[in-house]
Structure formats: structure tokens, C-alpha cells
Amino acid sequence: MTRARPTHVGRAARRATAPEDGSNDGVETRSRILDAAEDLIARDGFDATPTAQIAARAEVPKGLLFYYFPKKIDLLRTLLAERLPAHPLCAAADIAVHGDVAGSLVRLAHGVDLSRPDSPVLASILFREAGTHPEVGHHLRAMHDGLVELTERVLDIAAASPLNHRRRREAAQTFVALLLHSANARRFDGPLPDLTAAASMVSSSLVPIGGA
């Protein structure tokens, strides 16, 4: 039984969250498209997600999607630009506790965007497309650098005594690598490293044995 003609529910299917006055300023439509794109691209990958499917899930007509995002790649770009801040949002001062390096790192791991509810989804996109879409690669590297910088500030505050620059950097890079690996592993249901244990290790590497 084939349908007489493909039909589409269209604007009439607007959700409960539409403005009460019945107007639709396009903001909601646009973000519904981004929501759909985020979910589907995270699940299936960018190349494997047809624009038609994104439009269907967003309950907008196919043509409208291209009004907001003239090229498919714009969806990806916009998701990164608007939903995944390249620089960590939390301040070192709010996280670090003087004298508690390991604990500060653990709080850092929790405070960072990568653990926000929608973050696994975006991280998924980030890691998957990083190798093939240059702009995604840039974004990921920028995030990495921001995280390393933040981690260094946290270590500075948390450490009992001034840190050797090289060691601080190595500690920060290692911890951030574990943070990123954790986000990456989540998307393929891989085993996650124990960040608390890692924080201890990193922390203990900074403690000069014998006060050196």
C-alpha cells in the first residue's frame, strides 16, 4: 500500500514550547533542526545522516532546512560554534583548592564541559569527524589547548609549592589526554579510565620526593 503522495506534517506539528501568540520567529525552528542534527550525527556520523532525516526528525520540511543552513556542512559548523565552546567555561579559582592537587583535578574533570549532559553527544561528533573535516580538527585542538591551560592554572593554585614549569605542563597534558580519551571512549562504549586514580597519579608525580 503506497501512500498517494509523500505527506509532511509541517508547522502544524509545532511543539508545546512554541510561543503562545502563535507566531514563530524561526528561532525555535532553527534550534529544533540543530537538536535533530546533533542527535542523528552523533549516533550515525555526519556522512551517514541524510539531511532528509534531520528534517523529518525536526518536523520541518526539507526545503526549510536549507533556508537556515544552506550547506549540510553548516549544520556541523554551527553545532561546534554554538554548542561546544572551544574554551572551558569554568574558572580555575572555582575548582582548585590549595593543598589538594588530586581533588582539584577530579573537580576539574567534573566541571569541564565534557561532562555536561549534551556533551557526550557533541564529543562523539568531535572525535569522529576530527580527522576528516579540518574545521572540526581545529576545534578539537583549540579545546585541548584551552583545557591544558586551565589545568595548569588549577595545578598552580592547588600545589603547595611553586611548580617546575616542565613538570606542570607534562602533568597537565597527561591529565587532559585522559580527559579526552574518556570522552572518546564513551562513544564506542569503551572502558573508561578511572579519573580519580589518574588524578592521584598525576598529583603524586608533582610531589618532589624528599622535598627536591
Add this chain to the structure above:
Amino acid sequence: MTRARPTHVGRAARRATAPEDGSNDGVETRSRILDAAEDLIARDGFDATPTAQIAARAEVPKGLLFYYFPKKIDLLRTLLAERLPAHPLCAAADIAVHGDVAGSLVRLAHGVDLSRPDSPVLASILFREAGTHPEVGHHLRAMHDGLVELTERVLDIAAASPLNHRRRREAAQTFVALLLHSANARRFDGPLPDLTAAASMVSSSLVPIGGA
């Protein structure tokens, strides 16, 4: 629907590398296809690589590709199965040196398949497709588990005194996470963690401070 009979001899039927006796049992053809698939999939991603392009690079007609690999996904499966051992190939005893934990870990990092010449290429595939192709995810998890086990054996041999099981496991998991992140970061030109520094950190975390 009768097909036209082939009229074109095919410039690729014989290549410089063909066996001297002129025989061609298909083994060489098959591996040429896999070579091409490996390169292109690693560079552009599985979905973004048309089979036509793989055939062209392998210098075989499109149809022949499907003679050896009936579905496109079989290329991916075969690359994993035949070219990327799920279990590390080196033995703990060849790597670990008693009394030198950090050095043993560094040697492990070098000895492991992930640093073989063709490994970045395959790692690229592995990480990119892990989230969307279940079998790739399995493979990656199997590799992870194999690496953790190997790392634990290395730590056992290298450690001066018997290790606490939980600590040993945490150390191994952390180091393997860094190993994998390193392989992953390479594919999007991300900054690589300093594995030597990481080996020190992990190593120092195993040294009981004050004999505890």
C-alpha cells in the same frame, strides 16, 4: 536484458608487480584492493570513500572489487581481521626490565602495534568508525583489553616488589588510555601526550611512599 560482451582488455590486468610466471591467483589483486581501501578509508573515512575510488586506486575494475568483497563493509571487516591484530604481538618478557618500570613502559609504547608504520592508518579507521560500526567497536575494546593485560604483565616483571592488584590495574588502565589517545590524536594532528613523562608518572604512582 543481455549484457554487452566485454571489449576492453583492461590496462590493469597485468601490473609490474605481477608474478613472473604470468599466473595470477587473485591473491595479489585482493591485497592491492585492501591496500587501496586502507589508504583511502584512513584518509577520508569509510563513508566518504566510494568503492569506485578504491577500485581506481587499486587499478581493478569496479566489479572485481565486489567479487572479493561482496559488500563494502567487508573491506572494513577484512582490514581489521587481517591487518590489525586484536591482541598485541609483543611479549612482556621481551620488553620489561626488572627494576625499571618507567623504561619498561616506554619500551612497551614503542613495541606495541600502534606504532608500526601501517598502524596510524589503521588506528585512524579504528577510532573513526568505532562508534558507528559495532564490529569495529568490539575490535577496539578487544585491543584495549589485550593492552591492559600486557601492561599488567610488564609492570609485574618490572616492579621491584609485588604490586597491589588494584593499583597495578589502575596504572595499566591509565597508561593504556594514554597509548590509545596518542594513536587517536595522531589522526587529527592533535598534540600527542609525552609518553615518557607519562611512564614516569605511572611508575612513580606505584612506588609506595614510605613503604606503605
Add this chain to the structure above:
Amino acid sequence: MTRARPTHVGRAARRATAPEDGSNDGVETRSRILDAAEDLIARDGFDATPTAQIAARAEVPKGLLFYYFPKKIDLLRTLLAERLPAHPLCAAADIAVHGDVAGSLVRLAHGVDLSRPDSPVLASILFREAGTHPEVGHHLRAMHDGLVELTERVLDIAAASPLNHRRRREAAQTFVALLLHSANARRFDGPLPDLTAAASMVSSSLVPIGGA
């Protein structure tokens, strides 16, 4: 993989039969595709008719065909569902004349859909694909049953005296078999049975010789 943008206007976008107001809601396009499919499938068989040929005859681009009928088999299904009623459209009362069994059967043969202008075409499809496409088989059996039922009602009205149930059923089944064979024979230019003669035979079989 970005697609090239369409550069060709499409000579078939507007046809002589398009609505005067220039609107095109797709209804006409859809039925043009079905027309083409009906002709070609009837002539060459379903498997031997490429979708490209159907599209060409309908003067629509190949892609549009799959917009309306996502799978090729949907064309067949739709033809059956929309163009070949599974149940005969004529009423027994309009056909049967009390006291004239043979004449009533002849009128039945003419009144039934199988003799409509487009019917040989569809019957062709029906018989050819019945063995391999289950849904076509169902349709054909449903048609058969509907015809037998109608024929029985016609016999009831036309017969001078009440009929023995078993005999009535045998008569109806035999006549319908001849009806169907006739439709089938037409498609391979086979000799058609003389339905008038058959109607007489069937009719005479119902007349109790000597009132038995």
C-alpha cells in the same frame, strides 16, 4: 561528497497536459509514472523493465520516480492496489436475467473488469508475477474468489429453479477458470476459449435432466 547542483532545467518539467494554472501538485506526475510502468511491465515483465525506462517513458527524471515509489516493487503494488480492483465492480442483479443462464454468464464475462480496456495489461502483470511476488498471488486469488462468488449469485438469479449447492459451486468455479484462462491466454497470444460456448456448457450442466 558534495553533489553538484542541478544545472539542467528538465525538458519534461511541463507537459502539454499540465494544469492550466501552472500548478503541479504531483498527482499528474505520479499517474504518468504509473501509466508508463503499467505499459512497460505488461509488455516486458516486471524484472525486465528497468526503472530508467519507466522514468524515460513518463518523461520524469529517474530520481523522481523514487520520490513517489521508494522501491521498484512499490510500482507493482500500487498498480494492483489502485488500478485493479480485487473485487468485481458489477452487480449480479444488473447482469443476470431470470431464466437465461447461458446469456447471463456471457454478460458476466463482458461486464467483469477483465474486459476493460486497461485490463489485459494488468491481467498480464497479474499472471506473470503471481508465482514470484506473493502479494500478486494474493491479489489474484482474491480476484478469483470474488469472481466465483459473483458468478454464484448470477447463477442463482438466472436459474429457473433453486440450484444444488455443490453443482452451483462447480459450475461457477469452472466458468471463472475459463474467464481467467482467457485473460491469461491473451497475454501470450494464445487461442482464447469461446466463452459463449462455455456458458452454454456450464448452463446445460445445471439443467437437471429429467428433473433429477
Add this chain to the structure above:
Amino acid sequence: MTRARPTHVGRAARRATAPEDGSNDGVETRSRILDAAEDLIARDGFDATPTAQIAARAEVPKGLLFYYFPKKIDLLRTLLAERLPAHPLCAAADIAVHGDVAGSLVRLAHGVDLSRPDSPVLASILFREAGTHPEVGHHLRAMHDGLVELTERVLDIAAASPLNHRRRREAAQTFVALLLHSANARRFDGPLPDLTAAASMVSSSLVPIGGA
């Protein structure tokens, strides 16, 4: 897990019925191919049956199939020519019994090739391809004519008194139509007409009411 290379069982898989001296004169191979073709074409239709599948079921290499049957259509032609006699094999005299028209027709129905064990299979092919492959249509028409002729001879022998030519022909054509429809209906699991009842009807139509 993709096979290293497609393998083929080859002649080694020869069946128990091969000649004891180990030779293979090709007769057995050839008929094994025809067996396979018959089964598969009957089940799926000629167009939908790949030669590769026929070769696989026959357990012969693909290339060998084309040694015996250079074109795919030759398989169909050969099946008709060698396995489906265009003319009925039984003699009227062996079937007809003077004075028993209905019984003679029933015996005819059973004696005719269409009820042989392999006949449904071939009938299937016959009816399916009759409309599209001219040679199949010819064959079917030839069979029809042969059957009508045979039926007329049977009627002549069985009838108590000489038959009017036109009536005899009509009776024969009607009965043959039912015979063919029966063979055709079998292939799509359609309801089969009751040939015994039909024989009675046809027979009664020949009995001059009131001795006319």
C-alpha cells in the same frame, strides 16, 4: 570474517551417480545444470535467476555453464526442447473408452504430461515466460494445439454417436483451457478447478438433448 578468496567445490563434489570408472562424459554435468536451472527458474523466474546461482546449485564452476549453454536463454530453450514435449505423449486409444466421455476426459487429464512430477515446474516456466519470450509462447501454443487435437480424438472414440464438428471443437477447447488453467493456477497456489466436474459438464454438453 571474509573468506580469503571465493572457493569452489568443483568436480570433486561429483555426486554418487557419476560413472564408476571416474570418467565424466559431460552428460551428467550438463543435466545437472539443467536440473538446477529448472528448479530455480521455476521458483524465481528466468530473469530473477542469476547464472551464478544455477552453477552453484549444479555444483559446477560458472565458466563451465557457458561451455554447455553459451547464452543464458539457451537454458530456457533447452528445457523446453528437451524436457517439455510440445505434443502430448499419450495416445488417444489408450485413454478413451467408448461410451464414457466424462471418464475418458478425466483419464486424459491424468495422462497428459502436465501432471507428471516435474511438470508443474516446467509449466511454471512456461506460463511465466510465455508473454515475454516469443519462443516460449510458441511452445505453449503448440502444446495447446496438440492437446486440443488429442482431446478431439478422445471425444471421437468415447462418444456414443458421431459428433458435430463445431461442438466437438468447442468441447475440446474448453476442456483444454481448463487443463491449462489448472497447470497455471498451481504455480501461484491458486484454487484448482475440479476437472472431474468439468469433464461431466463438457460431456453433458455433447449429449444431444432429445437425441438432436
Add this chain to the structure above:
DNA sequence: AATGAATGAGATTTCATTCAT
């Protein structure tokens, strides 16, 4: 802003047939 039919390039896959050994 909204709509959905239209477009055509290109993707994967199938397959009859050939041919060197």
C-alpha cells in the same frame, strides 16, 4: 518563512559473459 516536488550526479551492487590457464 514555508513547502514539497523536482533534479541529476553518483553510490553500491549485480551479472552475463569472456578468457587464460
Add this chain to the structure above:
DNA sequence: GATGAATGAAATCTCATTCAT
């Protein structure tokens, strides 16, 4: 006769994108 790799045309189907309304 036997074998299976090789060939390339063609089939079905997908999809980003456009455009008239």
C-alpha cells in the same frame, strides 16, 4: 573439458540541493 578471476555495462536507489509558489 574445467576453472575461477576478470570485465564493464547497467540496475536500483540515495541524496544534497534548488526553486516556484
